[in-house]
Amino acid sequence: MSYLFSSFYFFYFSIIAIYIIFIPKVLDMVGYSPSEIGIIFASAPLIRFIVPFIFLKGLKLNRNIFNSALILLFISVVSFYPALHLFWSLLVANIGLGIGLSLILPYIEVIALENIGKERYGKIRLFGSVGFILVALVLVKTLTYPEIAIFYLIATVAFTAIFGFIIAHKEHKHSSAQNISEASLNIFTHPWLWLGFLLMQVSFGPFYNFFTIYTTDHNISMDTTIYLWSFGVIIEILMFYFQGPLLKRDLLHVIQFTALATAIRWFLVYLYPEDLTVLFFTQALHAFSFALFHTAAISYLFTLYKNRKLTQQFFFGIAYGLGGFIGAFSSGYIYEFLPQYIFLFASIVSLLTFAAFLRAAK
Numbered sequence: 001m002s003y004l005f006s007s008f009y010f011f012y013f014s015i016i017a018i019y020i021i022f023i024p025k026v027l028d029m030v031g032y033s034p035s036e037i038g039i040i041f042a043s044a045p046l047i048r049f050i051v052p053f054i055f056l057k058g059l060k061l062n063r064n065i066f067n068s069a070l071i072l073l074f075i076s077v078v079s080f081y082p083a084l085h086l087f088w089s090l091l092v093a094n095i096g097l098g099i100g101l102s103l104i105l106p107y108i109e110v111i112a113l114e115n116i117g118k119e120r121y122g123k124i125r126l127f128g129s130v131g132f133i134l135v136a137l138v139l140v141k142t143l144t145y146p147e148i149a150i151f152y153l154i155a156t157v158a159f160t161a162i163f164g165f166i167i168a169h170k171e172h173k174h175s176s177a178q179n180i181s182e183a184s185l186n187i188f189t190h191p192w193l194w195l196g197f198l199l200m201q202v203s204f205g206p207f208y209n210f211f212t213i214y215t216t217d218h219n220i221s222m223d224t225t226i227y228l229w230s231f232g233v234i235i236e237i238l239m240f241y242f243q244g245p246l247l248k249r250d251l252l253h254v255i256q257f258t259a260l261a262t263a264i265r266w267f268l269v270y271l272y273p274e275d276l277t278v279l280f281f282t283q284a285l286h287a288f289s290f291a292l293f294h295t296a297a298i299s300y301l302f303t304l305y306k307n308r309k310l311t312q313q314f315f316f317g318i319a320y321g322l323g324g325f326i327g328a329f330s331s332g333y334i335y336e337f338l339p340q341y342i343f344l345f346a347s348i349v350s351l352l353t354f355a356a357f358l359r360a361a362k
Contacts, residue, residue: 013128038332044098045324073100205327263350
């Protein structure tokens with residue numbers, strides 16, 4: 001099933017590229033204020049945080065739920081087109097997108113780790129990074145008016161749904177993939193670890209939601225900004241490919257290192273917003289602050305808890321959900337009133353993340 005996982009990741013992270021690189025700029029182009037952009041982008045991660053709690057009441061992330069999430073995701077992104085200029089309609093469509101995203105990736109990640117293992121995971125997951133960079137390089141040349149980004153979003157969601165349906169169908173046919181423990185989950189057994197996951201994504205709020213706007217506001221062209229994004233993803237791909245030996249080390253120590261690297265990264269972006277050499281170096285650190293962190297985190301949780309699908313749901317819900325919500329919401333207001341300090345805020349939060357992960361080891 002490796003080719004199916006590769007294809008799914010390729011199109012899924014193409015969606016993410018469009019969503020985090022271009023949609024904020026699109027909303028800026030059509031007249032939304034930074035705080036409105038922050039609210040819209042905060043809604044999807046907030047929903048991603050809420051959804052896993054529903055599954056504590058006995059609902060299971062099975063094939064039917066997964067397929068329904070794919071359908072909801074497609075309907076939601078199609079709704080982006082008529083809702084683009086209407087704040088409340090766009091907010092509702094974005095909430096639908098958040099529900100879909102909160103269910104899709106955790107389901108696939110568990111199946112992938114079960115089938116290919118953590119050492120080979122990176123070599124499959126890197127196709128997501130390839131999709132991310134390719135759609136960014138293509139769209140930056142064709143984004144002549146805002147609606148084009150929406151068309152790309154719809155197309156990538158359609159292909160993601162197709163490969164998702166196929167994976168779910170094949171997984172359903174293999175009973176061994178179904179025999180995942182449904183044990184209870186108590187995240188409070190490792191509170192500092194989960195706090196660290198939360199804070200890590202809070203620190204990414206300025207990057208995911210305002211990096212494109214931040215760089216172009218500091219006299220860096222849109223083309224160069226895309227090259228910055230692309231360079232970070234190229235380094236990310238290399239890390240995914242070669243990270244296998246690192247994952248044989250103490251995974252919590254690896255996670256701690258990635259948090260410290262992230263704090264340094266954001267501080268340099270704050271100090272040198274117009275220095276391309278420094279900015280390219282900070283993008284190189286994406287290998288640690290995203291690629292290595294993500295694989296180490298999901299692999300570590302895979303060994304800590306028996307209910308793996310629910311654990312992954314809570315990881316994405318707490319980290320990318322609640323953390324993403326706080327990061328997007330706060331960065332929107334920071335960028336509206338104190339834009340020069342947005343990445344200083346990110347750096348301070350990353351240092352708190354590092355402290356939480358250190359405490360988790362005790």
